Amino acid sequence: MALDEIKIGGLGASRRRVEDNRFIRGKGNYVDDVVLPGMLHMEILRSPLAHAKIKSIDTSAAYAIPGVRMVMTGEMMAARNLAWMPTLSYDTQAVLATDKVRFQGQEVACVIADDPYIAKDGCEAIVVDYEPLPPIVNPTQAMAADAPLIRDDKIGQDNNVIFDWAVGDREGTDRAFAEADLVSEISMHYPRSHPSPIESCGSIADYDRSTSKLTVYMTTQAPHIIRAAVSLVAEIPEHMIRIISPDLGGGFGNKVPVYPGYVMSILASILLEAPVKWIEDKSGNLISTGFGRDVYLKGQLAVRNDGKILAVRMHTDSDHGAFFADAQPSKFKIGLMHSAFACYDIPSAHLTARGVYTNKSPGGVAYRCSFRVTEAMFFQERMVQAAADDLGMDQAEFRRVNLVKDDDFPKRTPFGFLTDSGQYEKCLQIGLDAIGYDDFKKQKEEAKARGRLLGIGISTMTEPLGAGNSREYDILGIKMFDSAELRVHMTGKAILRTGAKTQGQGHETTWAQIVAHELGIPAEDIVVEEGDTDTAPFGMGTYASRSTPVAGAAVSMVSRKIRAKARKIAAHLLEVSDEDIEWELGRFYVRGAHDRGVTIQDCAMAAYSNVPDGMEPGLENNAYYDPPNLTWPFACYIATVEVDPETGVWDVLRLVAVDDCGVRINPMIVEGQIMGGLTEAYAMANMQFITFDEDGNCVGSNYMDYLLPTAWETPGFELHEVVTPCPHHPIGAKGIGECATVGGPAAFVNAVIDALKGTGVRNIDMPLLPDRVYEALQTGNDISGHPPVKTD
Amino acid sequence: MYPSRFNYEAPTSVEAAIALLTEGNGEAKVLAGGQSLIPMMKLRFASPATLIDINNIPGLDSHGADADGTYRIGALVRHADLEKSTTLPDHLPLIASAAHLVADPIVRTRGTFVGSVCHADPQGDWASCMVALGGSIVAQGPSGKRSVEVKDFVAGPFQTVLAHNEIAIHAAIPPATGTRAGGYLKLERRVGDFATAGVALALDMAGSTVNNAGIGLTGVGAQTINAHEAAAALVGSSLEADAVENAARLAAEAANPRSDHRGSADYKRHIIATFVKRLAANVQRAEAQVA
């Protein structure tokens, strides 16, 4: 009898999570929970200035403190060729500053001591003599003719421009614009935001001289990439490095790059012959580690009077901070920005992108962004909103005119991606029905007559997940496949390891569900491990929502390899030939004799005790999966808001989410991902950002200034589901982790702008703080809040 | 994250605490709730040589009305005590309405009302309420007790007139001269945020006429602002539109905000005026319900 897939925890089961068992008991094993014998503690001294020459560093007072073991400076690291390290974008980044500091919060020295309190005492005792230089806090300043040169360390770098990049069809786009009935133009800034998982970054480096092996416990979403990077930077052979990423308290892309603190802890361990623990405080995390966004857009849509979009033109200026350290596929300088407008049927498009250095922390690609797809889709839906309004057309209708139709697939997007599946209109309609679109529009008009401002905002998008195929995608030349290794024990229990690294997405629960689906082994009989480079097969890690599309596919493929071998064993046990074997969940049986069968557990036992002649014993395999294409989930988010015209404060009335992420492995977990992403979307739209004053001081480098919403502010979410399976993924899944963060912000912003309709305001930059909304209402002008923030 | 070293004392009487403060000669600080002081110490913005923990001193943790109607709040009364009190709203509706807006629910179990006033943060909520109520801090030193009105008690940002060896032992709010009304409104972007701007309005009503008024402003100056002209404009009125409008304008003029990432100075002044009007409207609505 075939097993009940839901009962054994297969696909579609809202299986309760395995990892919860330890988390709810406080028995998680995060990096700061790990204690090694003889462990020392490291604290980092950071620059208070955004741009300054270092004239001298005096560490003598630090060394005088009992308990301080060592103080490291850039000079010490330079003597070992470690003051600079390569970034994931073919640039270099300072590990410890040598000649000058290039952003407020940059690492200047570190102290290793018996405990972190003493290490902090040591940092406070170091005297640094700085000579301030003028700071650059936005691209306009960076590109000015007389701008100071930030990267004077780079030979051949004579300005602050990192790259100029373009993609698309310039001629076709220009022609379309010339023929358009209307050109809708809008400019905006997607401000700097920070992933800020509650757990900051950290590492424990343990170099054992007797074995020449370096073990590093590290908060990393990509342990194998780190192993390769550490090998390169520290010049230790790859097989003598073990990276262990244990439980992670969130990641959201913040824990992908190689941070100076990791490198410092490694060198300190080598020099001191003791384990060295570095746990970053929240201020250090916010001011120096991988942020997301900080892109300026000038966008134009060429439209016809009937609402058809003829062409898209985008120019972006991106602010990368002092070092180009984006973690993204190497071919694409501005990530997958050109995935914008993928859900619309538009003949031509052209994107130009410029990236610049500024005196701010390095980064840009992080924070649940799917490689800058957050920017792409935000810009897209803001441009769509503006164009519909400029044309005087209803927002839903304008989208309907332009959305790709179900039978148009496979479809080339305006910038050349290939989308393969979706039911876009159905999702939109479900959303409109759920929010009560026509009723709300009436309510809005009635409320306006009484001086109340209501608004409704729509955001629809399809986004590229699962980077990516080896023809197009690599990071530093390494292809972006992923892997799974499955070993079935003699009693039919199993252990699965993958090259992914969960940070709360529930892989220990969901990967077992895929195996259960393919093999009929109950999910609870499968243990899942990730994160230890000594045991896990090579993978590029978990970010950009790539795990279900790529590692999940590998899990499916390795399970099928196991099933293929088990089938042969079954034939042997049932004494029939291969061709006479049929499969149902958990069981092989003889065709025409359903009662004559063996379970997968019988096959497992036989693999160790009774294999056919010529077959290797054992039942294990691995799979490395090179995805044939990206996957394309679709989402429609609709928000309704009310704006208080007297204060500019706005409240969310309702948020409806319709997500089509293909087959859902664990519906409960999928919904959890969506709600988490919508909360981040709300946060960015409402209160959360990092900005700078004109001296380059970072505003938003602690939780008093960098605002995460609490349970009180965060709205409730109404979730709806459509399932359009991915045609090329082994189980039809598309991935979901970042969709709501990508598509959500525009729903909120569009709603507030809609509430201000008639005032002439077309844009307010995120976050739509009360004072910005109020000022827009008063003046009728757009509000751009890019740094520097105005202060008295 | 890691404070500097300090000596720690935990006296069990006010006199012992004063003796320790005297010995400390300006390098000792009182630790009550610690929810403002300890964060500053962790960032090393404050590094006192000695901490004098007063949490073990009995008799400081109650609040209530004296026989003459003075309302007394002891030095160890926590924000949460005020938030959860069932009797406080009858005595001090302003304090009751502000209590749940201070910091967040967890901080409120430790942080103290008096400690917050002594911290003198221009973005502190309680100092504004005290200014509006004409409250005083009663301090005790080697030579005995003295009472200082809060409007004179706060000397600048994070500065009070307390001598280095004086401890604030309780707050005292003078008896009402009528029926108390009022409330507190604060613009914060989320729970636990510092105020963008806040207004404390305290009224004593005789029927529908205001016979005494006080207005304190949060977050719009180098220290808590006593908008006394604005308050005076309400006295004798029945909260008519033009009286309230006038008071709102005067309150906005009394404010002296900075432009920063929470908003421009003009915006903050506008919020002050708006909140004065809303608080007055709330009082009228409450009156209408009672009537």
Place this chain on the structure above:
Amino acid sequence: MSNEPKRRWPDMTLFEEVAPSGAPSDIPTTRVELRVNGETRAAQIEPRLLLAHLIRNGFKLTGTHTGCDTTNCGACTVLYDGQPVKSCTMFAVQANGHDVTTVEGLASSEQLHPIQEGFKDEHGLQCGFCTPGMMLSAVALLNENLNPTEDEVRWALSGNLCRCTGYQNIVKAVLWAAEKMRGDA
């Protein structure tokens, strides 16, 4: 009540390493004794040691986490004499003679606390880092009010930040636990 012996730290009681003679002058330390999860524990500590660090590094109860440096995130929340307190914003010396409950004290050896069951059943956690503090704040609420509204739950938890869940399932978890506790009461 289980009969298994309680684990002690360190493993050997026969010796403890101390500072060698002639070492730089002693840093003043003080002795504290407090009840942690119902068990009396004592330590010799510096006054500046934060309560969170005594719990984590002293007593090896690592379920209490530190997530910020400005008393905002609440990952360090413990119950102090039954009230929720951010243990990163108290000095350990202050806890002398007091009661502390950490996440490790919620379950008995056989039985999870309903709040723990609720969090698992309603998917109220993802990365798990904010979870101990979040559950303890919820327990403090339920100890006072076994029938909270959704608003009351959200208000009570507004001192605990979560980045993963969006709070909606956390609220469901608390209401689940409330219902169970009402049923058992």
